[in-house]
Amino acid sequence: MPAPPLNGAIIEILYGGICGTDLHLQKGRLPIPPVVLGHEGLGRINRLHPSLNTDAKGTQIKSGDIVMWASSISCGHCEACSIEREPTLCDHRKIYGVNRNTATDEPLSGAWADFICLQSGTTIVKIPEGIDKILAMALACAGPTMVHAFQRRPVQLGETVIVQGAGPVGLAAAAMAKLAGARQLILVGAPASRLQLASECGIADVCVDIFGRPIDAALSEIMSYTPNFKGADLVIECTGAPDAVSQGVNLARRGGLSSRRSVHR
Ligand SMILES: [Zn+2]
Ligand SMILES: [Zn+2]
Incomplete structure (x- = not known):
């Protein structure tokens, strides 16, 4: 198990969703490198880097908390990011479970696995207690x-x-x-x-x-x-x-x- 990277976290996966994008990947309609699939996920924080103690909304997070995360990290510098303000159209977007090459990137990078390593810049959201995990997963990509x-x-x-x-x-x-x-x-x-x-x-x-x-x-x-x-x-x-x-x-x-x-x- 790798140590959590700076500003990152190791998450024990509880659920990995299957999305229409996964079917496109399966049918070869999108380029696919060697990858651990699964860009929709929900899991329990296993380890946090000491530099990371709040989620994207500023809520305190700690080991054991249930979280979800956005699948992609945009570069912040390309035309789409900086001029068009469309980070989802970023030319260099790195997407867990879709384009994170296991040969050249952190291998624990998809939700169809026991653990995922969330990198610096990931939008992590703590799931409040009492929220049904399956219902939350229903909105993983659609939400x-x-x-x-x-x-x-x-x-x-x-x-x-x-x-x-x-x-x-x-x-x-x-x-x-x-x-x-x-x-x-x-x-x-x-x-x-x-x-x-x-x-x-x-x-x-x-x-x-x-x-x-x-x-x-x-x-x-x-x-x-x-x-x-x-x-x-x-x-x-x-x-x-x-x-x-x-x-x-x-x-x-x-x-x-x-x-x-x-x-x-
Ligand atoms: Zn999706
Ligand atoms: Zn960009």
Whole structure:
């Protein structure tokens, strides 16, 4: 077991999540070096470097505490970091479980393992006692993804919001949009069981199951739920399906906004 690096920590992994990104890695859609997979994780602090005693929010942390951590560390110097202020688009971003080469980097760098070595600059967050660890893990990637999206374009009170996609990111988008005061949340996706659950949880006012349907009929139905059939104030794409991007543009009202969260190219 290595000693914790300066400003870093050794964490005993309790949970490692499987994310859509892992499936892209598996299918060879993203470059992958020799790596310990797992960029979503939750664990117990095993050892802290003496220089590290608070988490990213300033809360005291110590050995034995339960923590989660952001998967990536941006460089702070490239154009994306320093000029565009988009650290998630950093050219030199180091991501646990994705691009930390075990041959050239600290080998304990993924959450699908017994331990991970968190480096200086990692955003560590202490999980308060009483929080269900599985529920926290459900937001490991989806939570930060949507917090970032809503920082860029917050939901305004009373807006109509369409969320395309009922995966973890889509469900997080729906929940946060409702909490932020969306008047009407239209959740579009599949499977029906997940839409039903979203409805029961109160994070979707209307659900549109698009599975196996002609897309034109589904889009017409979605529009029929928007005020005066004119489209939504905000459309959030969380599907990963390229066709959803153009569909989302057409679901936004004139002057509304269509936001891409899952399709990167
Ligand atoms: Zn992820
Ligand atoms: Zn950078």
